[in-house]
Amino acid sequence: MHSVPAEELIAFHAGATETLPRRTIVLAADDGFRDAVVALGRHADLRPYLFVPTAAAGGSATWMGGGAIASWDELVAVAARGAEIGSHTRTHASLPGLDLEPLVDELESSLREVRARIPRASAMLAYPHGRNDETVRRVANEVGYQIAFSTDPGRNGAGTDPYRLRRVELKDWDGPVAVAWKALTGESFPWALERWKLRLLAWRGQRP
Numbered sequence: 001m002h003s004v005p006a007e008e009l010i011a012f013h014a015g016a017t018e019t020l021p022r023r024t025i026v027l028a029a030d031d032g033f034r035d036a037v038v039a040l041g042r043h044a045d046l047r048p049y050l051f052v053p054t055a056a057a058g059g060s061a062t063w064m065g066g067g068a069i070a071s072w073d074e075l076v077a078v079a080a081r082g083a084e085i086g087s088h089t090r091t092h093a094s095l096p097g098l099d100l101e102p103l104v105d106e107l108e109s110s111l112r113e114v115r116a117r118i119p120r121a122s123a124m125l126a127y128p129h130g131r132n133d134e135t136v137r138r139v140a141n142e143v144g145y146q147i148a149f150s151t152d153p154g155r156n157g158a159g160t161d162p163y164r165l166r167r168v169e170l171k172d173w174d175g176p177v178a179v180a181w182k183a184l185t186g187e188s189f190p191w192a193l194e195r196w197k198l199r200l201l202a203w204r205g206q207r208p
Helices: 006-013 034-041 072-080 100-117 134-143 176-185 191-203
Strands: 049-052 084-087 124-126 147-149
Touching (some): 034 049, 034 072, 084 100
16 A cells, blocks of 8 residues: 655646556544544554644544544644644534635635644645535635545545545444455445444444
């Protein structure tokens, strides 16, 4: 597997680079949770992409049970070791349906805040909950983002809309087979096998 720096991924989807190495992957984590930032910071050689709601940095995730969000000092430190820091909006708002002014603020202000803290940061976005529509994608482009990630499963290649990049979710209960499947195919693990794994965990008294 080859982990790709953000600038190379952006260049590929802009058409400035014709190809990427075979089995190129992006390891990404949304929300900026401190435990994820610390864990992925130990593997900064994989150039993880960490997306943070900028107004919540150093605070807590009101949208996810109050989990601790990494501080800017922690994010700057992990970026210095090779991680890529991107925007997850300012407040983790659900973007579709927002009026234009708050939509622009969520996207433009968060990009500005990331760049103020980490000047080398690439202009990339992960939509909260993956939610986006034509207006959201247009505004993301207009305020200066170069790529944006949804949560739609699948692989990305030449011709993929750079503002609708796909991802596949890793889950707590994924074992080596499921992780390998997702990394190699870019697709969700087959539901029949997923259901079997969940039933096995339930039988063992383990909650996913």
